[in-house]
Amino acid sequence: MRSVELFAGAGGLGMGLGASGFEPELVVEWDSHSCRTLRDNKARQVAQVANWNIVEADAREVEYGGVRGEIALVSGGPPCQPFSVGGKHKGQADERNMWPEAARAVRELAPRAFMFENVRGLMREAFGPYLDYVLLQLRFPLQGPEEGEDWEEHAARLRNSVAHDEQQALRYNVSIHAVDAADYGAAQRRRRVIIVGFRSDEPVEWQAPTPTHSQEALLWDQWVSGDYWKRHGVSATQRPEMPASVGKTVERLRAAGVRPNGSAWRTVRDAIEGLGEPGKVKVKIANHKLQPGARSYAGHTGSPLDAPAKALKAGAHGVPGGENMLAYYDGSVRYFSVREAARLQGFPDEYEFPSSVAWGEAMRQLGNAVPTQLAYAFGSAIADALSAAGRARRRVA
Known part of the structure; x- marks a missing residue:
């Protein structure tokens, strides 16, 4: 081959x-x-x-x-x-x-x-x-x-x-x-x-x-069985409110009473699990540094933690673009670290971006990746x- x-x-x-x-x-x-x-x-x-x-x-x-x-x-x-x-x-x-x-x-x-x-x-x-x-x-x-x-x-x-x-x-x-x-x-x-x-x-x-993966399987695991939250150790008091946009789908799944076949969509939380907050972890992880300056603006509000990320951008709206952010439930945002973005693209942790490559350039490469x-x-x-x-x-x- x-x-x-x-x-x-x-x-x-x-x-x-x-x-x-x-x-x-x-x-x-x-x-x-x-x-x-x-x-x-x-x-x-x-x-x-x-x-x-x-x-x-x-x-x-x-x-x-x-x-x-x-x-x-x-x-x-x-x-x-x-x-x-x-x-x-x-x-x-x-x-x-x-x-x-x-x-x-x-x-x-x-x-x-x-x-x-x-x-x-x-x-x-x-x-x-x-x-x-x-x-x-x-x-x-x-x-x-x-x-x-x-x-x-x-x-x-x-x-x-x-x-x-x-x-x-x-x-x-x-x-x-x-x-x-x-x-x-x-x-x-x-x-x-x-x-x-x-x-x-x-x-x-x-x-x-x-x-092989579906949103319906994810919604079942989150809002019907609760297995998603249990797996991540998120207690009932720590869980966010269910998005109104998925309410009808969840009602339909509950009424059917059968989990959809296949795997659940993978979320940002799934992808970055174990990394810890950039800038706060004591163990050195390659390319996992906090990049300051993230902010929301019209059309660029970041990716919620418990859904798949929005598509990483390579710079059409500024390098690396406002979508390359994590959006917290309190309304705050921060940029994804390079390591987090690499995980969102499926790159293995041993695959590193050289220290001589600036954060914006590394994010551009990842934003262009398959x-x-x-x-x-x-x-x-x-x-x-x-x-x-x-x-x-x-x-x-």
Whole structure:
């Protein structure tokens, strides 16, 4: 299960895919700060990245000729800023738009499968024509843009190929999935888009992984059985009031009398358990320092303790943005420490951000990361599909 990872950032997607069985031959990231984080953890032999071949380079300048043998997966999270709700909404006109490079990697490496992650904003109506173009590029990767051809002209030529796709030497069956990382075990409401493709010669019947966690299971554990509070040692007098917004759902669950299947959404309290308050713990914990200056303002009020965190931000509303805060029940707020934010993204505690990396920069890297739990869920499903396809081919042979 050899892979190539593009736009690696701080490594969340790659670590999740590694846990699902993929071994990267090449890990590409252009940002020097993110590369410093990756290299520091590699040098300390952190298991998840110890064997990564990290290349600091612009994806537009990467040559894939040195990658030998079959690649099972090409993966990455092309920069999301061009399509983010909180960004400048330039889309395909933004110089940070790297979807053409994702398509080039597929074209030149011809992997058995690919997986790309991006913001849910990519599916907005305004970007609909360009999203269709992205999917067409990935479906017919050999038909790259011709010299002087703009994206709309290229899209028209690709659409003409739809009627003749059986003649394509290399084509992919592509699907797009709107997901919430909380549904797969991340302690964060992170709504994203996952694009998955399998080479058409792979006998794959693909289905996206079924969510494993739910809000209803969490509400049952909190407001029906009370198991959530017992597990955390929160007495009846210490518990907050039940949010009015979930009252009807809780009433329905009580009336049904049966706990929903599956695991409960993980909360901020679940994720940061055992760390203690930053600035007050006596035992030194890497990256767990108090950052002063947190404040609420319109639209940025922080994350409550007993729900999944709001999506960590990378800086569209200031670095690192007002959402990267913990909101207490008395109305006070504080910034998440870097270690707390790392836990919200599923990073292991042994994975550290170098002391030379400023708090805001570390939070930017984390705000851009893919939760490892989400990457693992999709990576495992892709790995299983490829393994089944390999067995089917061997039976035929």
